[in-house]
Amino acid sequence: MIAEAVSPLSRWENFYVIIGSSAGALTGLQFVVMSLIDQARAVRSMAEIRAFGTPTVVHFCGALLISAIMSAPWDNLHAAGIALAMSGVAGTVYAIQVIRHARRTTDYQPETSDWIWFVNLPLASYVALLVAAELLMTHPTVALFAVAAVALVLLFVGIHNAWDTVTYVAITRSRQSGERKKGS
Numbered sequence: 001m002i003a004e005a006v007s008p009l010s011r012w013e014n015f016y017v018i019i020g021s022s023a024g025a026l027t028g029l030q031f032v033v034m035s036l037i038d039q040a041r042a043v044r045s046m047a048e049i050r051a052f053g054t055p056t057v058v059h060f061c062g063a064l065l066i067s068a069i070m071s072a073p074w075d076n077l078h079a080a081g082i083a084l085a086m087s088g089v090a091g092t093v094y095a096i097q098v099i100r101h102a103r104r105t106t107d108y109q110p111e112t113s114d115w116i117w118f119v120n121l122p123l124a125s126y127v128a129l130l131v132a133a134e135l136l137m138t139h140p141t142v143a144l145f146a147v148a149a150v151a152l153v154l155l156f157v158g159i160h161n162a163w164d165t166v167t168y169v170a171i172t173r174s175r176q177s178g179e180r181k182k183g184s
Contacts, residue, residue: 008140009070009080012148019151020067026158027060033162033169048108051101052118055094056161059122062091063154066129066147077136084133084147091126095119117160125153 034053065087074080099119102110110118132146 016067016070020064023060023063030057047105051105055098056158059154060158063151066151081133081136088126088130095123095126121157125150
């Protein structure tokens with residue numbers, strides 16, 4: 001009887017099913033958030049959407065992509081590492097672009113917590129993904145936990161940022177409604 005080799009990724013299957021399906025569902029909900037923003041007219045320019053709306057979808061999609069990569073039937077960890085490294089590079093480049101967009105906003109000035117959640121945590125996550133991809137062949141256990149942590153952080157960042165956006169829109173809409181009532 002020949003024993004079949006078990007991939008170290010097989011033990012992570014349920015984790016990535018949960019992360020991936022959550023990220024996919026939350027990506028769809030972000031479209032609802034964007035329509036609420038449009039209806040509330042809470043954002044006056046694309047700069048705010050590029051800095052605070054689109055990155056949320058990108059981070060959900062990042063978690064979804066990581067889940068897909070880690071769930072693919074790779075023959076070896078090297079191929080998965082290459083795909084993760086490419087994702088880490090793309091995410092890092094994108095996170096740097098978000099910094100530019102956040103600095104260019106004129107209607108809203110980001111607060112410290114915005115810089116942490118919309119810029120610093122995602123940038124650190126994508127850099128960590130790149131490092132984990134590099135470690136996958138030499139330190140697979142540590143790397144696999146690091147990749148899982150990145151996927152989870154991106155999911156939590158997306159959830160936080162979507163919530164932050166919804167509460168901002170609700171407060172803005174409430175203020176606008178109050179100002180209209182005073183003006184009547």
